[in-house]
Amino acid sequence: MGEANTSTSSSSIDDDLLLKNFYAEVSEVERDNEVARILSCFKLNAFEYLNLPFDSTPEEVKKQYRKLSLLVHPDKCKHPKAKEAFGALAKAQQLLLDPQEREYLVNQVNAAREELRAKRKKQLKKDTASKLKSLVDEGKYEQEYEKSDEFQNELKLKVRQILTDQEWRRRKMQMRISEEEGRLKKDEEESKEMWKRKREHEEQWEGTRENRVSSWRDFMKGGKKVKKGELRPPKLKTEDPNKTYVQRPVKR
DSSP states (O other), X not given: OHHHHHHHHHHHHXXXXXXXXXXXXXXXXXXXXXXXXXXXXXXXXXXXXXXXXXXXXXXXXXXXXXXXXXHHOTTTOOOTTHHHHHHHHXXXXXXXXXXXXXXXXXXXXXXXXXXXXXXXXXXXXXXXXXXXXXXXXXXXXXXXXXXXXXXXXXXXXXXXXHHHHHHHHHHHHHHHHHHHHHHHHHHHHHHHHHHHHHHHHHHHHHHXXXXXXXXXXXXXXXXXXXXXXXOOOOOOOSXXXXXXXXXXXXXX
């Protein structure tokens, strides 16, 4: 058992060494071309960055990443954007090895494939010869078609369209969420400000309570006291010697 593990480990080391030696002989033109290819990929499709088919396994993802990362590694590649391409490959591998992210991407691929199949079915209804061949081959005709470059290119474009639509919906939803959060925050701040003003008013009212109570007591004792130097208003006459108005009788 130990010998088998040692043999497997040795084989893996030999493969890596051969791979490094091979890419050491790759021309700068080939490295630059790969950097350009990576940087021109559709940003939402990790499979494109690694130049892999949509049904690639995690092990195939790791193997392809190892190959391409050696090809564009900044220490080996003199392209000014080699570091950017290397980072894009690392991110693509991370996404495809994450179960949740991979499932999301594969679901979009399946949706794109179903749309193309429905479109293909409508086309076959108009093409009698293709329809008959499809029936005779019991589905093999369609399976072969889906392996063709024509279908794969259509699938690639359809996946781009679906991913773009999904990203737009995500951003639109995020924008709405941000706006709602901003509105709630504004309402919360206005509510806090209102309660702050209310507390300040109550504190001011409470602070003048003693003065108000004293003034009321003074009033009850004999009316409002006049401060020194304050002018009193003239008293109303209860009698008018000129009798210019009808005076109400005073009760005795």
